[in-house]
Amino acid sequence: MFEGTVRGNLDPLEQYSDNEIWEALDKCQLGDLVRAREEKLESTVVDDGENWSVGQRQLFCLGRALLKRSSILVLDEATASVDSATDGVIQKIITQEFKDRTIVTIAHRIHTVIDSD
Numbered sequence: 586m587f588e589g590t591v592r593g594n595l596d597p598l599e600q601y602s603d604n605e606i607w608e609a610l611d612k613c614q615l616g617d618l619v620r621a622r623e624e625k626l627e628s629t630v631v632d633d634g635e636n637w638s639v640g641q642r643q644l645f646c647l648g649r650a651l652l653k654r655s656s657i658l659v660l661d662e663a664t665a666s667v668d669s670a671t672d673g674v675i676q677k678i679i680t681q682e683f684k685d686r687t688i689v690t691i692a693h694r695i696h697t698v699i700d701s702d
Contacts, residue, residue, distance in 0.1 A: 586634030586642055591619055592626040594634075595649050605652060612682055613648040614674055615641065640671035647675060651682055658683055661691045672697075 586594050595606050606626060610616040618641070622628045634642040643663060650658055660679075664672040676697065679688065692698050 586630050586637070586645060588632040589630055590624075590626065591628045591630060591645075594630050594645055595652055601652050609648040609651040612651055613644045613678055615644050615648060640667040643667055643671065643675060647678055651678075655686070657687045657689065659689045662693070663690070664692070664694065664697060 587597070591610075592606060595601075595609060601609075603626065607616060610619055619625060619628060629636065634645065637645065643666075647663075658679075664675050667675070672694075680700075688701070690698050690701060
């Protein structure tokens with residue numbers, strides 16, 4: 586993550602509306618957390634996202650991918666540093682939101698790629 590704001594990390598090129606950003610945050614399970622902060626989308630993100638947990642950082646990156654709507658998603662050990670609950674959330678989001686896209690996954694955990702072809 587980059588030093589700046591939640592908005593700037595999700596939409597660095599300022600291409601999306603607030604509604605689209607909130608929709609992505611809700612889909613990646615961060616909407617309520619960001620809404621609870623006084624600054625909301627303008628909440629601070631320090632360099633490397635150190636003021637957010639590892640799982641939250643991964644979810645923010647997933648939110649960025651949700652906004653971008655790329656046809657190809659590359660995941661390199663996307664859940665290696667998160668707990669099993671966050672891993673489950675990430676896997677569920679990927680299954681639901683990226684089902685019509687090509688996903689290239691690099692992983693050591695077999696359950697991460699078990700449903701891949």
